[in-house]
Amino acid sequence: MIKIITVIGARPQIIKASAISRAIRNSFASEIQEIIVHTGQHYDETMSKVFFEELNVPKEDFNLQVGSGSHAVQTAHMMIKLEEIFLTEKPHAILLYGDTNSTLAAAVAAAKLHIPIIHVEGGVRSFNKKFPEEINRLICDHLSTLIFVPTLSGIENMRNEGFKIDRKSQLTSDTPGVYHCGDIMYDNSLFFGEAAERKIHWLNNLNVKANEFALLTMHRPSNVDDSRVLEELLKAFVRISDEQNLPFVFPVHPRTLKIIESKISLQTRTALSKSKIRVIPPVSFVEMTLLEKKANIIFTDSGGVQKEAYYFKKPCVILLEETPWQELVESGSALLVGTSPEKIMNAYSYLSGKKDLQFPPLFGDGKASEFICDRILEIVRV
Numbered sequence: 356m357i358k359i360i361t362v363i364g365a366r367p368q369i370i371k372a373s374a375i376s377r378a379i380r381n382s383f384a385s386e387i388q389e390i391i392v393h394t395g396q397h398y399d400e401t402m403s404k405v406f407f408e409e410l411n412v413p414k415e416d417f418n419l420q421v422g423s424g425s426h427a428v429q430t431a432h433m434m435i436k437l438e439e440i441f442l443t444e445k446p447h448a449i450l451l452y453g454d455t456n457s458t459l460a461a462a463v464a465a466a467k468l469h470i471p472i473i474h475v476e477g478g479v480r481s482f483n484k485k486f487p488e489e490i491n492r493l494i495c496d497h498l499s500t501l502i503f504v505p506t507l508s509g510i511e512n513m514r515n516e517g518f519k520i521d522r523k524s525q526l527t528s529d530t531p532g533v534y535h536c537g538d539i540m541y542d543n544s545l546f547f548g549e550a551a552e553r554k555i556h557w558l559n560n561l562n563v564k565a566n567e568f569a570l571l572t573m574h575r576p577s578n579v580d581d582s583r584v585l586e587e588l589l590k591a592f593v594r595i596s597d598e599q600n601l602p603f604v605f606p607v608h609p610r611t612l613k614i615i616e617s618k619i620s621l622q623t624r625t626a627l628s629k630s631k632i633r634v635i636p637p638v639s640f641v642e643m644t645l646l647e648k649k650a651n652i653i654f655t656d657s658g659g660v661q662k663e664a665y666y667f668k669k670p671c672v673i674l675l676e677e678t679p680w681q682e683l684v685e686s687g688s689a690l691l692v693g694t695s696p697e698k699i700m701n702a703y704s705y706l707s708g709k710k711d712l713q714f715p716p717l718f719g720d721g722k723a724s725e726f727i728c729d730r731i732l733e734i735v736r737v
Contacts, residue, residue: 357735358388359473360446362437364396364421364457367659370640371452371475373410374539377546378724380413386732389413389450392440394433394457395420409639410547426456426487433460441468448473448500448735454492462495466528471735475539475727477502478509481679489679500531501734503727505538506717508682526734536726537719540659544644544666545721551645558645561633563602569595570650570660571632574608577694578656578674582618584694588674589615589623591696592654593630595703603632604646652707654699661689668714670706672699688712 363372372391379387393415419436421429437460441449449465450473451458458474465472477496481489496502502518504510510520510533518533526532558565571592579585596603607615612634615624627634638646644663647653653664656674661683664671671689683689690706692698706712 356386356388357448357731358390358444358446359448359450359731359735360390360392360441360444361450362392362394362457362461363415363452364394364433365453365455368452368455368457369412370410370543370659371539373412374542374546374724375450375475375727376412378728382725383728383732387728390417390444390446391415392417392419392437392461394437394460395422396429396433396455396457409641410543430456430460433457434464437461437464438468441465441470446470448731450475451495451499452476454479454488454495456487456491458495459491462498466498471500471526472498472528473501473503473727473731473735474499475503476505477533478504478506478513479679480509480512481677483677498528500526500528501730502531502533503536503723503730504533505536505540505719505723506680506682507535510535532730532734534726534730536730537721537723538662539723539727540662541666541718542721542724543640544663547641547644548648550641551648554641554645557642558649561604561635563604563633565649566651568602568604568650570646570653570655571603571605572608572653572655572657572660573611573674575656575675579608579611579614582614585611585614586619586623587696588694588699589619589627591699592632593623593626594696595700596631599703599707601631603630604650605632605634606636606638606643606646607634608637652703654703662718664689665714666718668712670709670712672702672706674699682717686713686715686717688714 361372363369379389395418417440421432448471451461453476462472474495479492513533520533522532573579647663648667652670654672661671661680665683673689673691676693690702692702
């Protein structure tokens with residue numbers, strides 16, 4: 356049996372891990388043993404624990420409880436504790452997701468111990484190293500032995516960096532295997548879509564009607580850490596809501612809420628409270644899936660929510676200057692606007708008026724998890 360250590364630390368990784376854990380439980384339990392390590396990068400229960408319970412991810416075997424801190428402090432603490440676990444457990448491989456500090460710490464610690472690294476969601480690039488996520492994903496890809504890429508544009512990124520695609524043998528961190536597998540988050544969206552429909556009463560309690568509201572999420576430091584930027588964004592959304600008589604549902608990240616309450620002007624907070632913008636606490640993955648399915652347009656700075664908007668064929672206004680999911684913009688269903696209120700309002704006018712948006716199948720067939728487990732069994736040696 357192959358022993359794999361899955362390292363997760365943030366909400367998106369818990370969600371992604373649920374797809375692989377589900378595949379192992381349903382189809383590969385006699386062949387793959389999964390040990391789950393939670394670094395504690397997200398430690399608020401609304402951002403972490405609830406997702407384990409709702410998505411039926413097995414309870415973590417280890418929780419490092421690292422918590423917050425600077426990038427260097429957080430990553431260093433993770434590396435020290437992960438190294439101890441890797442040495443004790445002696446896994447055949449380390450399974451990592453995405454681009455967080457947890458991913459970076461585990462990749463560096465495993466590479467120094469010569470443990471093969473499996474990176475799910477490889478090949479994603481924003482081509483902007485000002486974002487720590489870009490640094491993390493670059494380093495992880497270049498240390499990995501198996502790299503699973505969700506899109507064809509990601510495969511092209513890997514080719515441009517000198518990787519060979521679909522290599523069959525002698526796989527090492529120097530000669531890794533790179534595979535186009537589709538997106539495991541698409542697996543999850545399909546799987547949990549039915550569960551989301553069963554929570555329609557929850558949506559009704561928000562006093563909004565299906566396909567008659569906008570969904571808003573913001574958490575990126577570039578949007579929320581500077582109170583002047585955040586204030587202008589909130590004003591823009593209040594204006595759209597008021598002028599278009601459009602309800603918004605705004606699940607607020609804890610960091611964002613703290614800044615709104617402490618640094619946003621009383622005038623803007625009053626306008627927000629009197630508007631049709633429903634400010635609510637963070638929601639579970641199934642609740643977010645329901646919001647995405649039932650919204651008529653989505654405003655977000657989340658990479659995951661961008662993709663999920665596409666899965667459910669919803670137009671998306673991306674509150675960033677660039678996106679690692681450039682395919683969405685190229686499809687015409689999403690627009691990049693940064694933090695410009697004028698661009699936000701123009702994007703809403705354009706997308707809400709388009710009746711012929713196209714959503715070609717960019718993210719696979721919903722069976723990425725099974726593909727990944729099959730390749731692991733073929734290539735990782737006991």
